[in-house]
Amino acid sequence: MKQLILYLFSILFLSNLLSAQTDNSIKYRAPLEIPLIISANFGELRPNHFHMGVDFKTNGVEGQKLVAIERGYVSRISVSPNGYGKAIYINHPNGITSVYAHCSAFLGKIDALVKLTQEQNKNFEVEIFPSSTDIVLTKGENFALSGNTGHSTAPHLHFELRDTKTETALNPLKFGFDIVDEIPPEILGLKIYSLTERGYRIKGKSKNIAVKKGKYGYTIGGNTAILSSDFCTENGGIGIAFEVLDHHSKATNPIGIYGSYLLVNKDTLFGNKVDSISFPSTRYINSHIDYEENSVNKRKYQKSFRTAENNLSIYNRSGLGIIYMTPKDSSEITYVAYDTKNNKSQLKFKLKISPGPLNVIQQKNDFLFPDKTFSQKNELLEIKIPEGCLYEPVPKNLQIGSLVSIGSAATPVQLPIQIKLPLKSTNLPTEKYYIAANSKYIPTKFSDGWLSAEVKSLGAFSVQLDTVGPSLSPLNFTINEPISAKKTLSWKITENKTAISDYDLYIDGKWYLLEFESKGSYVFFRVPTGLKNKHTVKIITKDVCGNESIWEMDMSF
Ligand SMILES: [Zn+2]
CATH class of the missing domain: 2.60.220.30 (Chondroitinase Ac; Chain A, domain 3)
Known part of the structure; x- marks a missing residue:
């Protein structure tokens, strides 16, 4: 009996765990009160990482209401001049965390807690982990305003869903948000590589091939790619990468595809699909794409093969995707790319290898x-x-x-x-x-x-x-002009050699919050409404090598 209970318990426990990871039956509400329009989707190819969330447009402005997609509690609040800027993490009862980044402002209890912590720490940058009872939100409750803080180049909401336990990022578009998309992916190019048996590319043995859109899908010139025999190496094979992107119905900006698969002579050889990506693995994008082609020519080719070390969770086949062919062989290649609404595009061609001698690999000593x-x-x-x-x-x-x-x-x-x-x-x-x-x-x-x-x-x-501290110069005011009408005062902050480690503003010796935006390299001060008359304003900045700079002036408010 005891064993049976234990057994039943473990089944319950297991199924709970599984449901936390895959539960997309819950109908979340949208994180914004305006219609959801995507400007970037999950898994898009970024420098050193996949895009771990979805970017929603905010009508080009800051200050849109951000609302909780489901009831839950605020589990993390972070304020940083880089990365997510001002960001909120909400834990929901079903084991999912929602993340809202680049906010312009926090509201209510969150705002009060952040201001209190900044004051206590005498620091703009904070990282707070409230308990499950501190800040409880109802579904649809407005807790912050959208913005452009941190690593964001235009106002938008960067929205993520994560598995609360593992913090693995999940594809939000698989959770039923209302998105219209009837446009299939666009295939722009392909590149063929000679590979070792571990999926490593053999230097000097690759070939870019132009793709054209025909009546019945995509193909290449003459419908055939012919490789010379020395493209093949003993024990090695061939791999193909595709330059591919997607569009969706409500906006003109290109986005990333959801998945793709590669068929060789009608058998599926390789496939990938971006349902989830863990943060420790996201940098493996450097192996998923042709890194050199991207850094030199700014073209993003996604491999339909992988190296033996590349264990990204996006691949849904166990093999490496290597096509084994020898001189005189011919194969029928079909590549299919699709989006989350299952709009598909297909590229078909024949791959032939001319007769002749094989490539001989030089020994790699050093x-x-x-x-x-x-x-x-x-x-x-x-x-x-x-x-x-x-x-x-x-x-x-x-x-x-x-x-x-x-x-x-x-x-x-x-x-x-x-x-x-x-x-x-x-x-x-x-x-x-x-x-x-x-x-x-x-x-x-x-x-x-x-x-x-x-x-x-x-x-x-x-x-x-480094013996020189950061330098500071007024940005939105001049020394001779009255500053009483200014709501904020800002300064350009420059650190030439290393990095800024601290920045503080004092008025008549009392600490005030000075905010920092690293993308524009400026600090700014929100002038309190009650501040009048003449005061001494002093800003102390430091770099990581302990060099200090002081900007000081008597100012009339
Ligand atoms: Zn984003």
């Missing part, structure tokens, strides 16, 4: 490999490139001299590389020194004569010095 850790330790350098860091083998190119360099700055990496450079006798405090990767500052620590840092890039590393 290479860094995805499935191997590389480390080096001597008096000039300590470096560790962990297993799983690289997407494909790359030449090591290790150079140790006045500048240390390894690999190429153009190579993408998945995991942080640990690097240590010695800091010999110095006449300045050690905090003034930092490690630069390809001339860019990276957060650096010092201990026992070594600077150490974690960096997500290969290339050249060096020790640099």
Whole structure:
């Protein structure tokens, strides 16, 4: 009996878990009170990540009401000059969290709690995790206003759904929001690669092919792609990537596709579909697309194959998608791309390989490999490139001299590389020194004569010095003009070498909130309505190397 109860309990527990992950039976209400128009969808291809939510248009303005899509409680509030800017996370009873980013303002209890925390911490940037009873919202309750804060280039709502437990991002368009879309994806190009048996591309063996739209779907010139025999390598195969995007009925901007599959001689060889993506895996986009083609030509080819290391959850086939063909072979290729409303586009062509000798791969001696850790330790350098860091083998190119360099700055990496450079006798405090990767500052620590840092890039590393603090200059007022009519005062903030670590405003010695927008590099102060007459305004800014700058002036309000 006890066992049966345990068994029943575990079935209940399991099904609960499963339903939390896949429950899309609940009818959520829209997060906005205006009609939902998409400007970007889930899984779109962005630099170093997939788009983890949906962007909804807000009529080009800030201040649209944001409402809870379902009852729940505010589980997280964050305010940052970067990323999501001002953002709210709501946990719902069914195990789903909804996220609303780039807000312009918070309302009611949320606003009060943020202001109190900023005042207590004397900091604009806050991260608050209220308890489940602190801020409870009803379905449809207005808790914030839409905006353009953080990494956002125009007013919009960045909206996400996440599995509360795992924080994996889920495709909101699979949860029944009211979206009209009757336009199928558009296929713009294809690229064929020679691959190793692990799905790595063989250098110099790829071919771009133009795609044209015909009466019965997409095809290529002559309906056939012919590859020379030396495109094939012993044990290796062929992979294909597609440049593809989607449109939808209510707007002109292109969006991303939902999924695609590849058929070879009518058998499905590969498929992908963006239902969910975890945050730790999202950077694997660098392997999902042809990274070099994107960085050089700004064209995004999505591979219909993957490397052995690429375990992104978007692939719904176990194989790598490699087409095994030898000289004289011919295959019928069909590629289908579709959106969440199942509008489809199809590309069909024949793939032929000419008779002749195979390509012979040169031995790779001095290479860094995805499935191997590389480390080096001597008096000039300590470096560790962990297993799983690289997407494909790359030449090591290790150079140790006045500048240390390894690999190429153009190579993408998945995991942080640990690097240590010695800091010999110095006449300045050690905090003034930092490690630069390809001339860019990276957060650096010092201990026992070594600077150490974690960096997500290969290339050249060096020790640099920063002795100058950030500079500040008035942006929306001049010193001679009366400022009594201004609701906000703003200053341009510039930090040349490293990064800004703190910024505070004082009036007659009392701390006031100074907000920071990193995308325009400016700080601003909302002038309190009661502030009148002459006061001393002082702003202290600091950078990460402990350099301080002070801007001070007597101002008449
Ligand atoms: Zn977004």
